[in-house]
Amino acid sequence: MIVRKEAWLILATSLLIPASLQANPAPETDALYQQHCASCHGTDRLGGMGPALLPDNLSRLKKPQAEDAIREGRPATQMPAFADILDSESITALAEYIYRPPANTPTWGKAEILDSHLLPHLQGSLPDEPVYEADMMNLFLVVEIGDHHVTLLDGDRMEPIHRFPSRYALHGGPKYSPDGRYVYFGSRDGWITKYDLYNLEVTAEVRAGINMRNIAVSADGKYVMAANYLPHTLVLFDADNLELMDIIPVENDAGDSSRVSAVYAAPPRDSFIAALKDIPEAWEITVEEGKPIVRRMQTDTWLDDFFFDPGYDHLIGAARDGKHGLVINLDTGKTVADLPLPGMPHLGSGITWEYQGKRVMATPHFRTGAVSIIDMDNWEVIKTLETEGPGFFMRSHENSRYAWVDVFFGPNKDKVHVIDKQTLEIVKTLQPAPGKVAAHVEFDRYGEKLLLSVWDNDGAVIVYDADTLEEEKRIQMNKPSGKYNVWNKINYEEGTSH
Numbered sequence: 001m002i003v004r005k006e007a008w009l010i011l012a013t014s015l016l017i018p019a020s021l022q023a024n025p026a027p028e029t030d031a032l033y034q035q036h037c038a039s040c041h042g043t044d045r046l047g048g049m050g051p052a053l054l055p056d057n058l059s060r061l062k063k064p065q066a067e068d069a070i071r072e073g074r075p076a077t078q079m080p081a082f083a084d085i086l087d088s089e090s091i092t093a094l095a096e097y098i099y100r101p102p103a104n105t106p107t108w109g110k111a112e113i114l115d116s117h118l119l120p121h122l123q124g125s126l127p128d129e130p131v132y133e134a135d136m137m138n139l140f141l142v143v144e145i146g147d148h149h150v151t152l153l154d155g156d157r158m159e160p161i162h163r164f165p166s167r168y169a170l171h172g173g174p175k176y177s178p179d180g181r182y183v184y185f186g187s188r189d190g191w192i193t194k195y196d197l198y199n200l201e202v203t204a205e206v207r208a209g210i211n212m213r214n215i216a217v218s219a220d221g222k223y224v225m226a227a228n229y230l231p232h233t234l235v236l237f238d239a240d241n242l243e244l245m246d247i248i249p250v251e252n253d254a255g256d257s258s259r260v261s262a263v264y265a266a267p268p269r270d271s272f273i274a275a276l277k278d279i280p281e282a283w284e285i286t287v288e289e290g291k292p293i294v295r296r297m298q299t300d301t302w303l304d305d306f307f308f309d310p311g312y313d314h315l316i317g318a319a320r321d322g323k324h325g326l327v328i329n330l331d332t333g334k335t336v337a338d339l340p341l342p343g344m345p346h347l348g349s350g351i352t353w354e355y356q357g358k359r360v361m362a363t364p365h366f367r368t369g370a371v372s373i374i375d376m377d378n379w380e381v382i383k384t385l386e387t388e389g390p391g392f393f394m395r396s397h398e399n400s401r402y403a404w405v406d407v408f409f410g411p412n413k414d415k416v417h418v419i420d421k422q423t424l425e426i427v428k429t430l431q432p433a434p435g436k437v438a439a440h441v442e443f444d445r446y447g448e449k450l451l452l453s454v455w456d457n458d459g460a461v462i463v464y465d466a467d468t469l470e471e472e473k474r475i476q477m478n479k480p481s482g483k484y485n486v487w488n489k490i491n492y493e494e495g496t497s498h
């Protein structure tokens, strides 16, 4: 029997896509969407004042939660409750509708990016003095994902200075300008927001893509690079006003395109480094006379998550199979070591420190309760530390003898381990809010105090003394996720994320 390729495709597709998603949406559901949702989320679901409502963007929201959001609204956002307007069948139909792949693949190119550009304050038009008093190098930003806000904290007094709304679902670390005055936020649905910490004002915004991974700011502060999942692009902006400079299609020589796993600035190299999710390549991008120049490195596998040594000579990547890591020399592009890292290491949150006269790096794992500690001279795993469950984030500070790692997944998600960086042992396990995830630590600029999130709508950041490990105070917050200290970030402090 000869089966034509198209027939196989139809069969394969019908096996993969649930029946509810295969049929075209009923016209009445489309009408409901256009009547009640389109004004905020866009007629084509690409987002507007509200987030994009496409399957790729919603991968982290379960359908029952989407129904709840439609029924009850979302607190502290513009999303109203529809329980009194729509019956439960309509709510279910709408929730199904937003998880359907769109009829036409959405485009987000030059015209859309230029159209999205907002410039409330031209670079240089606001005063150069802060409108409040604080050590501007010891500020923290706390991203509160519960109601999409950001809190600015004074890191000396550990008191909030200001709280402002953010774009929907910020993700990844915000990136500061080299002088620490401006910060750039990236949202999952593609918005980049530039914020002036002196004047407490958004100065520029632009939407780089429909589903964005993260952003990076060049070491000289001149450029911002966005890495997208959808479309398959890297997008370069001028950092002053977020003007579009170039769109780099992410494809190989054969014309296959790829999502970008992430992009980071590599300060000593004066470049950006990106890894691709669907093509086994890592890219180094330099900007010459305003134009991005791409150098491609073939890798042995697809890299989902990666990290660098302090000199940015090597990229340490997690292989797609989640079973090992590899080390790539960034000058030669060659793989120089294979790391036995089972359990899907989360290298994006790796940290390094000095241990017995040499530099080691440590990473938690998404799938196993372990922290791997690796000698960065010979790339050997010197210790696998057992934890009470898989972890997400690790943090320390050069001046602290401890490293902190959370247990983000599983029954012990409310626990946080404190590791002695010289004995490589867990010396304390904290459980600050039983039943609530405790995760993500950031130190102040001196490494003397630190903040830990109680990751809950009725949550808090907890201030600890970094030496005695005693709690000092709790500041109430709405699902605080990451926290970012200006000094640590602009100095690429060894214990913090870059």
Ligand code: DHE
Pocket (backbone or CB within 6 Å): 060, 145, 170, 171, 172, 173, 174, 213, 214, 215, 261, 262, 348, 392, 393, 440, 481, 482, 483, 497, 498
């Ligand atoms: Fe993240 C950083 C990827 C899920 C909160 N996350 C990052 C970075 C990457 C990444 C590549 C580094 C970018 C940067 O800082 O420039 N995250 C991924 C995933 O692939 C994953 C597993 C699946 C996904 O949904 O994309 C994922 N991340 C999450 C979450 O579910 C978290 C816990 C909640 C959320 O807000 O989405 C989450 N990720 C974070 C945070 C950072 C981050 C808070 C910044 C950490 C830092 O200290 O810099």
